[in-house]
Amino acid sequence: MKKIILTGDRPTGNLHLGHYVGSLKNRVKLQEEGNYDEMYVFIADTQALTDNFNNPKKVRDSVLEVVLDYLSVGLNPDKVTIFIQSLIPALPELTMYYMNLVTLARLERNPTVKGEIKQKEFGSSIPVGFLNYPISQTADITAFDATIVPVGEDQLPMLEQAREIVRSFNNIYGSTLVEPKALIPDNESCRRLPGTDGKAKMSKSLGNCIYLKDDSETVKKKVMSMYTDPNHLRVEDPGNTKDNPVFIYLEALSTEEHFKKYLSEYNNLDELKAHYEKGGLGDVKVKKFLYDVIEDILTPIREKRKYYEENIDLVYDILKEGSEKANRKANSTLKRVKKAMLIDYFD
Numbered sequence: 001m002k003k004i005i006l007t008g009d010r011p012t013g014n015l016h017l018g019h020y021v022g023s024l025k026n027r028v029k030l031q032e033e034g035n036y037d038e039m040y041v042f043i044a045d046t047q048a049l050t051d052n053f054n055n056p057k058k059v060r061d062s063v064l065e066v067v068l069d070y071l072s073v074g075l076n077p078d079k080v081t082i083f084i085q086s087l088i089p090a091l092p093e094l095t096m097y098y099m100n101l102v103t104l105a106r107l108e109r110n111p112t113v114k115g116e117i118k119q120k121e122f123g124s125s126i127p128v129g130f131l132n133y134p135i136s137q138t139a140d141i142t143a144f145d146a147t148i149v150p151v152g153e154d155q156l157p158m159l160e161q162a163r164e165i166v167r168s169f170n171n172i173y174g175s176t177l178v179e180p181k182a183l184i185p186d187n188e189s190c191r192r193l194p195g196t197d198g199k200a201k202m203s204k205s206l207g208n209c210i211y212l213k214d215d216s217e218t219v220k221k222k223v224m225s226m227y228t229d230p231n232h233l234r235v236e237d238p239g240n241t242k243d244n245p246v247f248i249y250l251e252a253l254s255t256e257e258h259f260k261k262y263l264s265e266y267n268n269l270d271e272l273k274a275h276y277e278k279g280g281l282g283d284v285k286v287k288k289f290l291y292d293v294i295e296d297i298l299t300p301i302r303e304k305r306k307y308y309e310e311n312i313d314l315v316y317d318i319l320k321e322g323s324e325k326a327n328r329k330a331n332s333t334l335k336r337v338k339k340a341m342l343i344d345y346f347d
Contacts, residue, residue, distance in 0.1 A: 001178070005030060006146035008042035008085070011062035012052060015069040016209035017294070018193040018202035021252045022152045026183075028074040030150070039080040040144050040326060041070060046085045046092070047136055050129035051120055067315055069212050072305035077318045083326035084319060085140065090330035094139035094337060095132065101168040102161075107131050111157045119205070138162040142177045143330040150183040153192055154201075173340040193252060194245045198227030210294065212301055219298065223291040228283045235282040241273045246286055254293045262292040 007027060009015060015024065031039060043066050048059045063084060070082060085091060107113060113133060117126055129136075141149055141162050149159055159182045166177045192201055195208025202209050210222050228246050232239035241247040247269075256268050266272045272289075275281045308315050338344045 001147065002037040002145065003035070003148065004144060004146050004178075005036050005039040005148045005150065006042070006141055006144050006180075007040075007150045008044050008140070009066055010044045010048040011059055011066045012048050013058075013062055013204040014065050014211045014213050016202055016204070016211045017249075017253075018209065019069075020073065020212060020297075021193055023150055024069075024073045024075075026150055027080075031074075031076060031079050034079075036148070038144070038329075040083065040146070040329075041075060041080050042083050042085050042140065042326070043067065044085045044140070047133060050127055050133060053127070053129075064312075064315070065213075067319060068305055068308055071308050071315065071318070072212065072301045074304070077322060081322045081325050082318060083323040087323040088143070088327050088330045090143055090327070090334040091136070091139045093334060094143055094330075095136045097337065097341065098135050098138055098165050098169070099132070101165050101172075102135055104131075106161070106164075107134060110134055110161055112154060113158075115154070134158050134161040135165065138165045141180050142166060143333045144326070145178045145329075145333060146180050147178055148183050149180045153184055156182055156184070169337075169340075173337075176336060176340040194248055196222050196226045196245065198245055212298065213305060214298070215302075216295060216298075219294055220291055223287050223294065224284075226287060226290075228287075232276075232283060236279050238279040239276040239281070239283075241276055246283070246290055247273060247276070249290055250286075250293065253290075253297060258289075258293045258296060261296075263289045 007023060009019065009023075027039075027041065030036065043063050045059050045063055048062070049056065052059050067082065071077075075082065108131070113131065116133075117130075122130070137158055138161070141159075149162075151159055159180065163179050166179045169177050170179075194200060195202045195206055196210065197206070197208040199206060199208055210219060214222070226246055229240040229244050231237065250269055250272070254269055259266050259268055259272075263272070266275070272281075272286070276286065335344070335347075339347065
């Protein structure tokens with residue numbers, strides 16, 4: 001069996017550091033390791049419209065922004081297929097067939113869906129398309145015979161539901177679909193990066209993000225105003241590092257090379273933590289170090305982004321070619337599914 005990776009993002013704005021540590025960095029690593037046969041990265045515009053149906057311009061504009069983020073972090077269209085979800089007609093057709101395999105009660109029990117419904121304050125006015133999200137995601141995964149799906153920890157319930165749908169389909173119609181497995185970041189801090197305001201998750205809707213396209217001055221303002229330990233009032237006070245966003249970011253982003261380059265009086269993060277927890281280390285010094293670390297990461301990303309912004313026709317060509325390739329693959333899967341379901345009437 002081929003090893004195939006599928007992953008993607010909803011185009012509802014620019015991607016941020018949470019996306020970088022939770023998925024983008026790992027995608028580039030997987031791309032460079034090359035231990036797979038195919039890799040697909042898609043922009044989920046159809047899914048974005050389920051809760052942005054009244055603001056299509058936001059989704060349309062964000063498609064280009066997300067692609068620029070992909071290319072700027074190092075995703076290489078010669079090694080991965082980048083495509084737009086809505087340009088693959090097989091996906092909604094597969095979604096329709098899979099809808100017969102899932103109950104309404106099961107969809108409503110999905111922890112990820114429940115959390116999103118609460119966050120978006122839908123109440124009882126939940127769009128059917130939004131509730132259908134896990135089934136649509138299953139279509140995305142199975143259309144490309146994905147064996148590996150890199151996800152954040154909060155998306156694990158979605159993948160488990162996809163696995164359930166695959167098993168149900170195969171039990172009824174015979175072994176047809178590939179059952180995917182999740183791949184989550186090894187570093188626990190990378191699984192859920194908190195917002196700069198200390199809230200549980202970095203989120204575009206909460207306005208607590210550091211975006212990959214942010215300029216140096218913007219990053220500095222955001223880092224220096226970050227939430228830390230509210231009880232660490234004086235430099236000599238002992239501080240908490242466990243629930244402190246600044247240290248969580250450093251856990252996810254910093255390396256020993258960063259310490260050698262920017263904070264040589266400490267050998268590693270453990271030493272910095274120990275000093276902060278003991279007392280005698282101020283928040284400003286730690287935040288300045290975090291700013292240096294983030295700038296070290298974002299500077300080459302900004303440079304690549306500038307290149308693609310100046311060559312926007314190349315970006316559209318990448319999207320067009322990727323979507324055409326993805327379409328061929330999804331159509332092949334759809335043909336196999338329809339044969340298994342005995343609805344391939346003229347083949």
